[in-house]
Amino acid sequence: MNTSQIQELQNIFGKEEVLTAPEDLLVYGYDASPVEVAPEVVVFAKTTEQVSELLKFAYREEVPVTPRGQGSGLSGGSIPHKAGIVLSMDKMNKILHIDPENRLITVEAGLTTSEIDPAIAKFNLFYPPDPGSVSFSSIGGNVAENAGGLRGLKYGVTKNYVKEMKVVLPQGDIVTIGSKCVKHVAGFNMESVFVGAEGLLGVVTEITLALMPIPAHRESALAIFTTLRDAAQCVSDIIAAGVTPSTLEFIDNKAINAIQDFKDCGLPRDAEAVLIIECDGEEHSAKAEMAKVEKMTEKNNVQKFKIAQSAGERDNLFEGRRVCLNALASVRPNLILEDATVLRSQLPEIVEGVSKLAEKYKLDIGLFGHAGDGNMHPTFLYDAKDKDETARVHEAVKELFQLAIDLGGTISGEHGIGLEKKPFLADQIGNEGIALLQAVKKTLDPKNLLNPGKMFDMPQDTVQAA
Numbered sequence: 001m002n003t004s005q006i007q008e009l010q011n012i013f014g015k016e017e018v019l020t021a022p023e024d025l026l027v028y029g030y031d032a033s034p035v036e037v038a039p040e041v042v043v044f045a046k047t048t049e050q051v052s053e054l055l056k057f058a059y060r061e062e063v064p065v066t067p068r069g070q071g072s073g074l075s076g077g078s079i080p081h082k083a084g085i086v087l088s089m090d091k092m093n094k095i096l097h098i099d100p101e102n103r104l105i106t107v108e109a110g111l112t113t114s115e116i117d118p119a120i121a122k123f124n125l126f127y128p129p130d131p132g133s134v135s136f137s138s139i140g141g142n143v144a145e146n147a148g149g150l151r152g153l154k155y156g157v158t159k160n161y162v163k164e165m166k167v168v169l170p171q172g173d174i175v176t177i178g179s180k181c182v183k184h185v186a187g188f189n190m191e192s193v194f195v196g197a198e199g200l201l202g203v204v205t206e207i208t209l210a211l212m213p214i215p216a217h218r219e220s221a222l223a224i225f226t227t228l229r230d231a232a233q234c235v236s237d238i239i240a241a242g243v244t245p246s247t248l249e250f251i252d253n254k255a256i257n258a259i260q261d262f263k264d265c266g267l268p269r270d271a272e273a274v275l276i277i278e279c280d281g282e283e284h285s286a287k288a289e290m291a292k293v294e295k296m297t298e299k300n301n302v303q304k305f306k307i308a309q310s311a312g313e314r315d316n317l318f319e320g321r322r323v324c325l326n327a328l329a330s331v332r333p334n335l336i337l338e339d340a341t342v343l344r345s346q347l348p349e350i351v352e353g354v355s356k357l358a359e360k361y362k363l364d365i366g367l368f369g370h371a372g373d374g375n376m377h378p379t380f381l382y383d384a385k386d387k388d389e390t391a392r393v394h395e396a397v398k399e400l401f402q403l404a405i406d407l408g409g410t411i412s413g414e415h416g417i418g419l420e421k422k423p424f425l426a427d428q429i430g431n432e433g434i435a436l437l438q439a440v441k442k443t444l445d446p447k448n449l450l451n452p453g454k455m456f457d458m459p460q461d462t463v464q465a466a
């Protein structure tokens with residue numbers, strides 16, 4: 001970008017909110033995926049109007065803009081792979097309004113998700129979607145990826161809580177999408193288009209979220225299994241029995257040992273797999289649900305079933321699950337974490353499929369995930385310097401996606417497509433599906449400047465794709 005363009009950005013944001021020094025830019029060139037490309041400029045927005053000014057400028061000057069929350073994405077969505085400007089939402093991080101009467105909160109998009117709960121606890125309310133990254137990802141990033149979390153089975157994912165959004169469209173227009181009302185059918189259901197759009201259709205600057213009353217009681221347990229299949233079948237059986245735990249997480253032996261090496265969370269190193277289960281609600285109903293869960297674990301040859309006896313014990317279990325990815329990341333120099341998702345009844349098949357891939361390609365694969373949602377995270381551990389191993393990882397990933405599709409599942413349950421899964425999207429939704437996405441993108445962003453080249457290529461830029 002030239003000096004007068006930089007000057008114009010400084011006029012919009014203020015000099016100190018525009019970074020151009022190469023050493024400052026590096027930090028904004030990666031996320032939690034293996035891709036890395038530094039931007040030319042980083043700007044920090046503090047208002048919706050600044051975002052609008054920026055997008056008008058970028059449109060006129062034909063410069064790509066990549067919105068960025070906290071860069072914790074696992075699919076490369078916030079990587080500025082066509083260079084240009086990174087728009088950091090980091091400084092739009094205020095809670096704007098709490099409305100306990102209507103169980104709503106309005107926040108700026110850069111707010112860290114875990115900052116919501118402490119602000120509303122005094123009203124006995126909580127915000128259910130809790131991705132493993134809750135303490136460092138932004139709510140805007142959660143909206144853009146339609147993030148799920150550990151409570152998704154009972155409480156759903158981000159899209160179930162987004163009521164209203166302020167969005168700046170690619171050419172700078174500011175629109176309000178959705179409504180704070182419980183019911184709203186005035187116009188298309190545009191919330192569904194913008195939630196999960198991965199920053200391709202607009203920049204979300206403010207969001208009104210629905211809240212839930214804090215459940216009176218939480219009953220948490222650890223179920224220990226000697227085979228992967230028993231643990232996976234148990235998940236299917238719990239769902240089939242009509243029980244809906246708030247949490248039903250799966251961790252395999254490799255991941256258990258990585259966690260224990262990383263931080264002692266009391267997980268049994270010799271278990272082939274464990275399930276972390278939580279039922280919540282009124283005390284009697286949470287306990288009754290957990291009793292049904294225990295029966296299902298017995299049916300599936302559980303080795304040990306332990307109910308947490310204190311909040312400390314429960315927190316330890318959940319901490320184990322939350323540090324799982326970081327723990328696996330310390331096992332080998334590189335990792336690729338996938339989030340193939342299947343129907344819950346197909347869980348044993350995908351778990352077995354991952355074991356077969358590890359054997360066939362001689363790979364280290366840790367397996368954990370939101371099993372109750374059918375959303376598993378096979379985590380491929382490797383050394384990128386080893387070309388042969390890297391090639392085997394990529395082959396195995398390709399086969400994993402095909403397996404998920406063949407089982408009637410999806411290549412991504414919550415991490416989005418971004419750059420990482422772009423080559424596989426057509427296998428999932430077909431060329432007609434891609435054409436529909438391209439048509440929506442073209443209508444809102446005819447010059448393809450907002451987060452270009454993510455999720456799918458536009459017909460004119462196929463040759464330049466990363």
Ligand SMILES: Cc1cc2nc3c(=O)[nH]c(=O)nc-3n(C[C@H](O)[C@H](O)[C@H](O)COP(=O)(O)OP(=O)(O)OC[C@H]3O[C@@H](n4cnc5c(N)ncnc54)[C@H](O)[C@@H]3O)c2cc1C
Nearest residue numbers: 069070071072073077131132133138140141144148199204
């Ligand atoms: C340890 C770990 C655990 C994780 N656990 C989970 C999990 O349990 N569930 C889950 O779903 N994900 C999980 N993730 C993935 C990641 O945290 C989520 O995708 C999260 O929603 C990304 O938020 P972010 O603020 O970091 O966004 P970024 O990574 O900065 O951006 C993600 C995408 O959103 C776009 N974007 C960001 N902000 C905006 C905005 N305001 N307007 C428009 N577009 C925007 C970006 O352009 C990009 O395409 C995990 C990641 C890590 C590292």
